[in-house]
Amino acid sequence: xxxxxxxxxxxxxxxxxxxxxxxxxxxxxxxxxxxxxxxxxxxxxxxxxxxxxxxxxxxxxxxxxxxxxxxxxxxxxxxxxxxxxxxxxxxxxxxxxxxxxxxxxxxxxxxxxxxxxxxxxxxxxxxxxxxxxxxxxxxxxxxxxxxxxxxxxxxxxxxxxxxxxxxxxxxxxxxxxxxxxxxxxxxxxxxxxxxxxxxxxxxxxx
Numbered sequence: 220x221x222x223x224x225x226x227x228x229x230x231x232x233x234x235x236x237x238x239x240x241x242x243x244x245x246x247x248x249x250x251x252x253x254x255x256x257x258x259x260x261x262x263x264x265x266x267x268x269x270x271x272x273x274x275x276x277x278x279x280x281x282x283x284x285x286x287x288x289x290x291x292x293x294x295x296x297x298x299x300x301x302x303x304x305x306x307x308x309x310x311x312x313x314x315x316x317x318x319x320x321x322x323x324x325x326x327x328x329x330x331x332x333x334x335x336x337x338x339x340x341x342x343x344x345x346x347x348x349x350x351x352x353x354x355x356x357x358x359x360x361x362x363x364x365x366x367x368x369x370x371x372x373x374x375x376x377x378x379x380x381x382x383x384x385x386x387x388x389x390x391x392x393x394x395x396x397x398x399x400x401x402x403x404x405x406x407x408x409x410x411x412x413x414x415x416x417x418x419x420x421x422x423x424x425x
Contacts (some may be wrong), residue, residue, distance in 0.1 A: 220412070228306060229301055231259065232298055232302070233255075235254045236396060238255060239256060239257050239281060240255050240271075241254060241255065242283055243282075243359070244285050244288065244290060244293050248321065249290075253294075257298075259300055260300055265338075274366045289331075292324075293331050295328045296328055296340060299337065300337065303339070305343040311329070311358060319401045321360075322348060322364040323364075323367045325385050326364060326379070327349075328340070328366070329345070329379060332344065340378075343380065348364065353383075355391075358390075358396065361386060364383055365387075368383065369406035369409045370406070373408060374408060375412050376411075376412065377412075383409075383412070384409075385415045387413075388417070394413075398409070
């Protein structure tokens, strides 16, 4: 479900009207440019707030470069700062309704939201992914979510990590598979999240 519109800034997305900063989004040598507005960016992103108010060149400059974000995921996060809408149906369309891809797209956007400290968007995505995972019984979809998220999550205890392990541990038969065992060894934060959850549920005593 989509969140309700919450901003009159929708029409200002990538609009030169009143724009006071240009974003150069650079990925694999290719550049996308956006007309942006410092006040809107700073209102919803701690990253941009710090960039525009701290002792950085962006505070007084009119160009900011960002690097290494998948362009479609960055644009979705940037657009959220203007619209304050996270449309899970549009995400599903972007993912072509394929089960595993339906998870990879929002998690990709979440990685960008976490990087730029867009807290509200992060929370909405965690809720969306958890709800979707609870509606499917296919282990490969959950495994795809784990593989997409944890390479970008160095620390245990994140909201998405808690959501993923909650869903997984709610399916006891799935936790004993060889694939899950390999994932625990591959992603230390995932293993830690599993241990934390089991301990909090009284299923692991130390």
